[in-house]
Amino acid sequence: MAEPLLEVRDLKVSFRTEDGIVRAVDGISFTLDEGEVLGIVGESGSGKSVTMMTVMRLITDPNVIYQGSIIYKGRDLMGLSRDAMREVRGEEIAMIFQDPMTSLNPVYTVGWQIEEQLNEHNDLKKGQARRRAMELLAQVGIPKPEQRIDDYPHQFSGGMRQRVMIALALSCNPDLLIADEPTTALDVTIQAQILELIKNLKREFGSAVVLITHDLGVVADVADRILVMYAGRIVEEGNKEQIFYDPQHPYTWGLLGSIARLDRPRARRLTAIAGQPPSLINRPQGCSFRTRCPQAFDRCRAEDPQLTAKVGDGHLDACHLSVEDKRERRDKTINPELAETA
Amino acid sequence: MAVFEPEAEGIVFDAEETGGDIVGRSPWALAGRRLVRNKLALAALALFVLIVAVSFAAPLYSNYVADTDPFASNISGTVTLNGKTEPVLQQGGGKLGLGETPIGPTWHSKYFLGADNQGRDVAARVLYGGRASLEIGIGSALLASAIALVFALVAGFFGGWTDAIISRVMDLIWAFPLYLLAISLATVLLTAPNGLKIGFIHLSAGSLWVPLLIIGLVYVPYIYRPIRGQVLSLREKEFVEAGIAQGASNFRLIFNEVLPNVASTVIVLMPLMIATTILTESALSYLSIGVQPPQASWGTIIEDGQSLLYTRPWVAIAPGIMIVLTVLALNVLGDGLRDALDPRSKVRVKG
Amino acid sequence: MLAFIVRRLLWMALVLFAISVLVFLIFFATPGVDPARQMAGRNPSAETIKSIKHEFGLDRSLPVRYGLMMKHMFITRDLISYGSHTRVIPEITSAAPVTLSLVFGAAIIWIVFSILFGVAAAVLRGTVFDPLLMILALIGISIPVFWLGEVVNLITQSRLHDSFLFSWVPPLGYTPLTQDPFMWFKQLIFPWLTLSVLYIGFYARVLRANLIETESEDYIRTARAKGLSERRVLFRHTLRTSMITFVSLFGLDFAVLVGGGALLTEVVFGLPGVGLLTFNSLTALDLPVIMTTVIYAAFFITLASALVDLVYAWLDPRVRLA
Numbered sequence A: 001m002a003e004p005l006l007e008v009r010d011l012k013v014s015f016r017t018e019d020g021i022v023r024a025v026d027g028i029s030f031t032l033d034e035g036e037v038l039g040i041v042g043e044s045g046s047g048k049s050v051t052m053m054t055v056m057r058l059i060t061d062p063n064v065i066y067q068g069s070i071i072y073k074g075r076d077l078m079g080l081s082r083d084a085m086r087e088v089r090g091e092e093i094a095m096i097f098q099d100p101m102t103s104l105n106p107v108y109t110v111g112w113q114i115e116e117q118l119n120e121h122n123d124l125k126k127g128q129a130r131r132r133a134m135e136l137l138a139q140v141g142i143p144k145p146e147q148r149i150d151d152y153p154h155q156f157s158g159g160m161r162q163r164v165m166i167a168l169a170l171s172c173n174p175d176l177l178i179a180d181e182p183t184t185a186l187d188v189t190i191q192a193q194i195l196e197l198i199k200n201l202k203r204e205f206g207s208a209v210v211l212i213t214h215d216l217g218v219v220a221d222v223a224d225r226i227l228v229m230y231a232g233r234i235v236e237e238g239n240k241e242q243i244f245y246d247p248q249h250p251y252t253w254g255l256l257g258s259i260a261r262l263d264r265p266r267a268r269r270l271t272a273i274a275g276q277p278p279s280l281i282n283r284p285q286g287c288s289f290r291t292r293c294p295q296a297f298d299r300c301r302a303e304d305p306q307l308t309a310k311v312g313d314g315h316l317d318a319c320h321l322s323v324e325d326k327r328e329r330r331d332k333t334i335n336p337e338l339a340e341t342a
Numbered sequence B: 001m002a003v004f005e006p007e008a009e010g011i012v013f014d015a016e017e018t019g020g021d022i023v024g025r026s027p028w029a030l031a032g033r034r035l036v037r038n039k040l041a042l043a044a045l046a047l048f049v050l051i052v053a054v055s056f057a058a059p060l061y062s063n064y065v066a067d068t069d070p071f072a073s074n075i076s077g078t079v080t081l082n083g084k085t086e087p088v089l090q091q092g093g094g095k096l097g098l099g100e101t102p103i104g105p106t107w108h109s110k111y112f113l114g115a116d117n118q119g120r121d122v123a124a125r126v127l128y129g130g131r132a133s134l135e136i137g138i139g140s141a142l143l144a145s146a147i148a149l150v151f152a153l154v155a156g157f158f159g160g161w162t163d164a165i166i167s168r169v170m171d172l173i174w175a176f177p178l179y180l181l182a183i184s185l186a187t188v189l190l191t192a193p194n195g196l197k198i199g200f201i202h203l204s205a206g207s208l209w210v211p212l213l214i215i216g217l218v219y220v221p222y223i224y225r226p227i228r229g230q231v232l233s234l235r236e237k238e239f240v241e242a243g244i245a246q247g248a249s250n251f252r253l254i255f256n257e258v259l260p261n262v263a264s265t266v267i268v269l270m271p272l273m274i275a276t277t278i279l280t281e282s283a284l285s286y287l288s289i290g291v292q293p294p295q296a297s298w299g300t301i302i303e304d305g306q307s308l309l310y311t312r313p314w315v316a317i318a319p320g321i322m323i324v325l326t327v328l329a330l331n332v333l334g335d336g337l338r339d340a341l342d343p344r345s346k347v348r349v350k351g
Numbered sequence C: 001m002l003a004f005i006v007r008r009l010l011w012m013a014l015v016l017f018a019i020s021v022l023v024f025l026i027f028f029a030t031p032g033v034d035p036a037r038q039m040a041g042r043n044p045s046a047e048t049i050k051s052i053k054h055e056f057g058l059d060r061s062l063p064v065r066y067g068l069m070m071k072h073m074f075i076t077r078d079l080i081s082y083g084s085h086t087r088v089i090p091e092i093t094s095a096a097p098v099t100l101s102l103v104f105g106a107a108i109i110w111i112v113f114s115i116l117f118g119v120a121a122a123v124l125r126g127t128v129f130d131p132l133l134m135i136l137a138l139i140g141i142s143i144p145v146f147w148l149g150e151v152v153n154l155i156t157q158s159r160l161h162d163s164f165l166f167s168w169v170p171p172l173g174y175t176p177l178t179q180d181p182f183m184w185f186k187q188l189i190f191p192w193l194t195l196s197v198l199y200i201g202f203y204a205r206v207l208r209a210n211l212i213e214t215e216s217e218d219y220i221r222t223a224r225a226k227g228l229s230e231r232r233v234l235f236r237h238t239l240r241t242s243m244i245t246f247v248s249l250f251g252l253d254f255a256v257l258v259g260g261g262a263l264l265t266e267v268v269f270g271l272p273g274v275g276l277l278t279f280n281s282l283t284a285l286d287l288p289v290i291m292t293t294v295i296y297a298a299f300f301i302t303l304a305s306a307l308v309d310l311v312y313a314w315l316d317p318r319v320r321l322a
């Protein structure tokens, strides 16, 4: 495919606050092809949501400052008028959010909320919208949709509500579905069901998907390509095999090490990376990860590592270590068995 | 580069204002900084302090400036203005040219705002009335807060039945319309010929303590609710639980951990409370069931001025302006305080 | 739903009982106060006091006295004002239409303007209009209503009455709607405006705060993500949920006003409603009237607050199962 569906170029998003300017997203670029599933992974606060909310132009904070461009199907979304952007939202790009408990309006029935979306983007006759809403509810696996359609959000369980959210998002056949931590607020068993659902629907609807998560384990199965974000920047980018079998950045190693794995002894299951992410107001000089990086050396303090391809096609990382050093040290950091089973 | 949204700027990532660090600053220091930044709230504070100072200087004004006793009637008195001597109460002047009309504003030290029906200096009375209004307003707000605080600490801390009973009773009082409760209390206390005796406390019907107590009592549930909520949530807090685990007594916990924390709530509520109690006092006094003569408050002076409204409007207007200024200053200050201490206005850190 | 209604009714009964006990205690059991003398009005004769003592069982035990008070108030309804020697309850019923006229009109004005100002302030956040509107609202809630009424009277009845602006303003008073609707309106328009000022300020502030809080809810973000227009997001989502608080506050304030809470306005504008009746009995210290208006108003308000809860449950589906 010649032209990517979405291309984000050097996007910077910051917020003016009482304490200074928060650089939430600090210059990131990536592309997404039609039908592709892109995973964006990183700890909480690394700028994943801000990035994708910016793509949707959903940030309403008046203190926000943007720079960069977001090319969707050849148009720069940043330059679109409000009305033109509304056409894109919901119809071409849809988004589902982390907390299904609060993402639906509590005072309207779920049917009403899906129909509202359908009517906004289509000319539907009376009853048509309702029939379509019922179909959608059935498609996302809600039992007895003809009864549940008139229920209010609080009458659904968390997992069921997330299914309603997915039905809502898919109602206009979007070309791009952004799922922001869609399973984080759910029980482990429900998480798997929702991921499975997204995978199946992706196949059915043919949309591209951006799956945001702080847990590499979540994207392991679904994503074609993965971006690893840290402190508002991409520190590593590659396809699934590259990230899981040949991770280049020490931060990615840390994330891989903290995947919840049932085959490990309990005490070692969640080895979160020690330390705190840096201040987004006063970014430290050099590599932003150096304050927590066990591999840091002199050069990391002085020089900001650039995101470049060192090991192979489309596999980029931002770390000063040489490829040999990385490979050698990596295996000491992540358990060797991890690479085999992932 | 594309920039949109109302406040977006062409130049991004400029270096200004990047020196702040969030850690290591206490919430009170942050609040203080925000309050100082809020110039409007500071101006309101200054205005309120000025009004209090001027009102409490009322005796100085009547002794040294107006040279009059604002509580003694002066029906046959005279005043000398620019060498001319005029009676304080003049014949005629009403719509029909009947009756006596007090002298209007002279804009001089004597009878600056004119006289009332009984020939008393309105300016001096407004200052004295302000003193009474402020005393009752501040006093009843403090009283209500103190009572509410005690009940809230007890209820919120011991929980269980204690909490259930206290809270239900507060709900019941809350359900009783405030002004009806105040009217009931006031009429009964005012009709008691020998005043009210509770133990060794004796209140005569004309005492300023009567409206103060009434207003203080009726507002207790309004302060009780938010404070109890906060005490409850503080109880859940880890540090208190840790305290319990270490065997610290409830009493010590209340004083060391909970009390300082609810202090901010009470402080935030205080200006708004005083604003409310001052308005309530003026309404009760206007209805003649608040401050009783010979005492005066802004409310009673407005009532005095009602019969003179079309001839000598300043009698009623002046105390009203004082009320508006005072209450407005308190409301603005209260808003500023709340914004300053509101944790939600801090930098949002979300996942 | 049924359980909710039953629970609400039980609570209402408890509140009514508690209020009546509280009124009873205040009027009949305040230490150092002789209720018979108080009931009898100014300069009572010895017989009057004696007959009151008998009628209210003042020499008998507290529960009996409570029972007698309730009997006079609700069963025989023969409480007599010792000031005017008329029955109290018919007086209240004839004053009610005046109060209703005043409060209904004011309520319409305050709903319209507070929504207008509240929404405008929230939408214009970040411009000078928001703080400007909010300062105006603050001024509104800082003005004593009775004083505002006096200023309005001063202007419309006296100082500018002869100018073309206010020459149409009739003298203070009340004309029934059925008798002369136009006169009814002309005499009430300034009382309506005066009474609504406080509420416009208060409701505009509450609504603005609610709108801004709702604005940060996740479901508002969802509504935007659906591609809805800003107008639709505002009116169908943000405003709709913010109205829950607004409506329940409104119900209670409305009830309090109808229950006589508008007495300050009625007094300044000389409107013979329930409030003015209360005021007149206050100045005459006519306790039977005060007691009755207090109890009746309290009952009315409690009833209204129960109704408000039902409306609340209807507006907010989450409450229904709670």
Ligand SMILES: Nc1ncnc2c1ncn2[C@@H]1O[C@H](COP(=O)(O)OP(=O)(O)O)[C@@H](O)[C@H]1O
Pocket: A015, A017, A022, A023, A024, A042, A043, A044, A045, A046, A047, A048, A049, A050, A051, A061, A280, B348, B349, B350, B351
């Ligand atoms: N409106 C805002 N004002 C100030 N800071 C913000 C705002 N929104 C997000 N941030 C900051 O931007 C950073 C990135 O946030 P986000 O993209 O939500 O992280 P995540 O990767 O967990 O989704 C965080 O540090 C957050 O505090």
Ligand code: SF4
Pocket: A249, A250, A251, A287, A288, A289, A290, A291, A293, A294, A295, A296, A297, A300, A305, A318, A319, A320, A321
């Ligand atoms: S550049 Fe240095 S500090 Fe940064 S990740 Fe690589 S080794 Fe660690």
Ligand SMILES: [Mg+2]
Pocket: A045, A048, A049, A050, A180, A181, B351
């Ligand atoms: Mg996020």
